[in-house]
Amino acid sequence: MLSIEWTAQSGWAAPRITPYQNLSLDPATCVFHYGFECFEGMKAYRSTVKGKPSIRMFRPHSNMRRLSRSSVRIALPAFSIEEMTKCLATFVNLEQKFIPDKRGYSLYLRPTMIGTQKTLGVGQPKSALLFVIASPVGPYYPTGFKAVSLEATSRYIRAWPGGVGDMKLGGNYAPCILPQLDAASRGFHQNLWLFGVEGYVTEVGTMNLFTAWITPEGKKEIVTAPLDGTILEGITRDCILALAREHLTKEGWEVNERKFTVGEMAKAADEGRLVEAFGSGTAAVVSPIRRIAWDGGIGGTPRDIMIPLQEGKEAGVLAERLWKWMEERQYGDVESDWRLFFPHPL
Numbered sequence: 218m219l220s221i222e223w224t225a226q227s228g229w230a231a232p233r234i235t236p237y238q239n240l241s242l243d244p245a246t247c248v249f250h251y252g253f254e255c256f257e258g259m260k261a262y263r264s265t266v267k268g269k270p271s272i273r274m275f276r277p278h279s280n281m282r283r284l285s286r287s288s289v290r291i292a293l294p295a296f297s298i299e300e301m302t303k304c305l306a307t308f309v310n311l312e313q314k315f316i317p318d319k320r321g322y323s324l325y326l327r328p329t330m331i332g333t334q335k336t337l338g339v340g341q342p343k344s345a346l347l348f349v350i351a352s353p354v355g356p357y358y359p360t361g362f363k364a365v366s367l368e369a370t371s372r373y374i375r376a377w378p379g380g381v382g383d384m385k386l387g388g389n390y391a392p393c394i395l396p397q398l399d400a401a402s403r404g405f406h407q408n409l410w411l412f413g414v415e416g417y418v419t420e421v422g423t424m425n426l427f428t429a430w431i432t433p434e435g436k437k438e439i440v441t442a443p444l445d446g447t448i449l450e451g452i453t454r455d456c457i458l459a460l461a462r463e464h465l466t467k468e469g470w471e472v473n474e475r476k477f478t479v480g481e482m483a484k485a486a487d488e489g490r491l492v493e494a495f496g497s498g499t500a501a502v503v504s505p506i507r508r509i510a511w512d513g514g515i516g517g518t519p520r521d522i523m524i525p526l527q528e529g530k531e532a533g534v535l536a537e538r539l540w541k542w543m544e545e546r547q548y549g550d551v552e553s554d555w556r557l558f559f560p561h562p563l
């Protein structure tokens with residue numbers, strides 16, 4: 218594991234890479250009492266490109282930028298994105314034997330920042346620890362896509378304007394487990410998080426959400442919620458927007474970040490205009506959706522919104538293509554600015 222300590226007095230100490238080990242913390246440490254914790258999820262990939270072994274991290278600067286922003290939001294220190302990315306690269310290079318050499322597999326990295334001051338007083342921590350652990354992971358869909366069913370949740374709200382839903386804080390995740398268990402008890406895989414009496418579609422489980430439809434005006438549109446402070450700025454979301462703009466606008470698709478409602482999705486489904494919907498995130502890359510159960514909003518009637526999939530398949534064409542374009546860039550079949558290379562893979 219990689220560990221870097223920080224104190225208000227001395228700033229950042231020298232980074233250390235040590236064997237994986239327990240942390241020893243005083244029970245009064247502020248992380249246990251007030252939730253001074255934020256984290257990241259990212260991956261490193263191994264492949265053979267043009268006959269040469271290759272190791273690459275995918276968009277590490279973006280993850281480090283997001284971690285530093287999350288950290289500052291909970292009064293923990295910022296850090297240099299460039300220096301921290303170098304530390305991560307050194308760590309991954311040293312531990313590269315743990316990056317599986319198989320398509321679909323990768324090394325999952327979990328950078329984490331915690332407040333470590335020993336105090337029951339609520340205030341800005343005067344010490345912190347940034348650590349990174351890692352684990353090999355297999356493909357999310359070992360036997361091909363599995364489209365999910367969602368429960369549109371109006372009883373619980375994930376994030377709200379002025380809140381911290383756009384930060385990757387541990388405190389955002391624990392409160393979402395009970396709603397998820399609730400939805401699971403009724404047979405749903407995930408919650409579709411809505412906001413407001415309008416029923417704005419925000420995110421799905423721990424993923425951003427994309428909808429593809431024909432608008433009432435007859436335009437082909439791929440749409441996702443805008444970064445208004447209630448949406449986590451997903452790195453996969455950003456890639457999908459870029460890939461859709463690069464490849465799909467020339468096929469007539471408009472790619473937009475704007476507010477839309479679950480009611481609009483229901484109407485599009487009724488009028489045969491709903492084309493696809495899928496979640497996006499580091500773990501699954503894309504997660505096709507087949508059904509959304511919705512209570513119909515205020516005064517409405519509960520109903521299902523059925524989302525088309527390809528005949529005999531568990532995904533729509535767009536989800537399939539976007540997933541492929543992502544994988545090609547993660548493993549280096551197609552070069553892009555999104556990778557950080559390692560010069561001497563073993």
Ligand SMILES: Cc1ncc(COP(=O)(O)O)c(C=O)c1O
Nearest residue numbers: 423424425449451452453498499
């Ligand atoms: C709430 C939430 N939304 C979206 C995402 C997707 O973000 P990314 O694409 O960076 O994994 C995540 C995953 O980290 C998340 O936790």
